[in-house]
Amino acid sequence: xxxxxxxxxxxxxxxxxxxxxxxxxxxxxxxxxxxxxxxxxxxxxxxxxxxxxxxxxxxxxxxxxxxxxxxxxxxxxxxxxxxxxxxxxxxxxxxxxxxxxxxxxxxxxxxxxxxxxxxxxxxxxxxxxxxxxxxxxxxxxxxxxxxxxxxxxxxxxxxxxxxxxxxxxxxxxxxxxxxxxxxxxxxxxxxxxxxxxxxxxxxxxxxxxxxxxxx
Amino acid sequence: xxxxxxxxxxxxxxxxxxxxxxxxxxxxxxxxxxxxxxxxxxxxxxxxxxxxxxxxxxxxxxxxxxxxxxxxxxxxxxxxxxxxxxxxxxxxxxxxxxxxxxxxxxxxxxxxxxxxxxxxxxxxxxxxxxxxxxxxxxxxxxxxxxxxxxxxxxxxxxxxxxxxxxxxxxxxxxxxxxxxxxxxxxxxxxxxxxxxxxxxxxxxxxxxxxxxxxx
DNA sequence: ACCTGAACACCGTTCAAGT
DNA sequence: ACCTGAACACCGTTCAAGT
Numbered sequence: 291x292x293x294x295x296x297x298x299x300x301x302x303x304x305x306x307x308x309x310x311x312x313x314x315x316x317x318x319x320x321x322x323x324x325x326x327x328x329x330x331x332x333x334x335x336x337x338x339x340x341x342x343x344x345x346x347x348x349x350x351x352x353x354x355x356x357x358x359x360x361x362x363x364x365x366x367x368x369x370x371x372x373x374x375x376x377x378x379x380x381x382x383x384x385x386x387x388x389x390x391x392x393x394x395x396x397x398x399x400x401x402x403x404x405x406x407x408x409x410x411x412x413x414x415x416x417x418x419x420x421x422x423x424x425x426x427x428x429x430x431x432x433x434x435x436x437x438x439x440x441x442x443x444x445x446x447x448x449x450x451x452x453x454x455x456x457x458x459x460x461x462x463x464x465x466x467x468x469x470x471x472x473x474x475x476x477x478x479x480x481x482x483x484x485x486x487x488x489x490x491x492x493x494x495x496x497x498x499x500x501x502x503x504x505x
Numbered sequence: 506x507x508x509x510x511x512x513x514x515x516x517x518x519x520x521x522x523x524x525x526x527x528x529x530x531x532x533x534x535x536x537x538x539x540x541x542x543x544x545x546x547x548x549x550x551x552x553x554x555x556x557x558x559x560x561x562x563x564x565x566x567x568x569x570x571x572x573x574x575x576x577x578x579x580x581x582x583x584x585x586x587x588x589x590x591x592x593x594x595x596x597x598x599x600x601x602x603x604x605x606x607x608x609x610x611x612x613x614x615x616x617x618x619x620x621x622x623x624x625x626x627x628x629x630x631x632x633x634x635x636x637x638x639x640x641x642x643x644x645x646x647x648x649x650x651x652x653x654x655x656x657x658x659x660x661x662x663x664x665x666x667x668x669x670x671x672x673x674x675x676x677x678x679x680x681x682x683x684x685x686x687x688x689x690x691x692x693x694x695x696x697x698x699x700x701x702x703x704x705x706x707x708x709x710x711x712x713x714x715x716x717x718x719x720x
Numbered sequence: 721a722c723c724t725g726a727a728c729a730c731c732g733t734t735c736a737a738g739t
Numbered sequence: 740a741c742c743t744g745a746a747c748a749c750c751g752t753t754c755a756a757g758t
Contacts, residue, residue: 401671423701426648433641456616486638493704
């Protein structure tokens with residue numbers, strides 16, 4: 291049943307994951323669902339939990355022993371693995387953010403990251419700051435809030451109308467769009483994810499080594 | 506009318522911002538609204554735009570001349586100012602993320618940040634990566650996805666049940682909760698926002714100076 | 721041009737009734 | 740224990756009708 295909920299959200303988006311539709315696909319009446327879960331929230335939580343099981347499996351499969359490259363490489367490998375799972379379920383981070391309940395699956399993932407960082411010698415305090423700094427990257431997602439590039443045709447068109455209003459932005463996009471023609475488009479999300487991830491991990495590493503004196 | 510929409514969302518949350526309620530508070534029928542905006546989306550976009558006007562005013566008011574402390578301080582001041590506005594309208598970042606349309610207000614804010622970074626000598630390419638790395642921090646918000654601390658009573662209780670399941674996380678929270686007793690609680694959101702912001706800005710600054718050879 | 725009432729096609733959920 | 744039909748209180752939106 292939760293499996294089916296995940297399939298619906300994957301195929302048609304969370305907004306299509308409705309009690310009536312889920313019941314329909316299970317060949318049952320909508321009200322029957324209430325005998326097995328605590329309302330719609332229970333279904334969303336359960337679906338997220340299933341995705342987090344996938345995440346745990348993927349993270350284990352691609353785990354890097356902390357000896358090879360230190361905690362930084364180990365955390366990086368885990369979060370990049372998390373991303374491959376979340377890309378299959380792009381609605382999951384949104385649901386997790388909307389329903390801010392700490393499920394066991396989420397707690398275990400965070401726990402694993404904390405463990406890797408501690409093994410690398412970071413203080414609990416620094417680890418704690420680090421979790422906040424990672425934000426949604428912790429679950430393989432960077433928040434693409436109001437991304438200035440969006441759809442190619444509509445984005446370019448809207449930008450043309452704003453060119454004199456936002457000169458710096460227009461100039462940046464013109465240059466980046468040109469250079470990026472060799473890659474996947476204006477923005478390579480995977481590249482940007484890894485860039486931001488490395489920036490945070492490098493910063494934490496530097497703080498852990500107490501290299502602020504080197505500034 | 507958009508002003509009233511912002512007030513409703515501030516006071517009762519976005520989910521309370523409904524066509525019927527907005528019309529009611531304006532002493533008019535719900536269907537009249539469709540003669541002035543393009544459906545509910547238009548109202549959400551308009552409300553966000555109003556918030557972004559506030560943001561622009563706050564950013565201008567607390568602007569730091571680039572000469573004093575460089576681009577880093579200037580960008581920091583602008584994003585911290587953005588945060589004070591968004592804290593008054595916590596629904597705004599969510600709405601912006603949900604409706605991924607680049608409004609003029611959002612574009613102008615991003616443009617200003619790009620301008621400050623460029624004035625600091627950063628390449629368009631590095632600026633572009635930087636925008637992605639900043640993510641929602643660009644608009645004063647760090648994504649508190651599945652925050653492990655949440656409500657004090659419920660969080661502590663849930664954590665007790667998970668203590669043996671997530672040992673590292675439990676140990677971290679136990680220590681951080683203890684130390685943090687002197688401040689505002691387990692997590693000081695403002696502190697965490699500034700920590701993450703500085704981590705990203707420092708990282709960009711380092712890359713701009715080409716100090717990777719110093720590693 | 722602007723507003724209105726009734727209606728449509730949806731939601732999540734309650735509740736009494738069936739087996 | 741599990742399922743069901745009808746109903747309730749909502750949504751956003753369409754549409755013909757009013758002024």
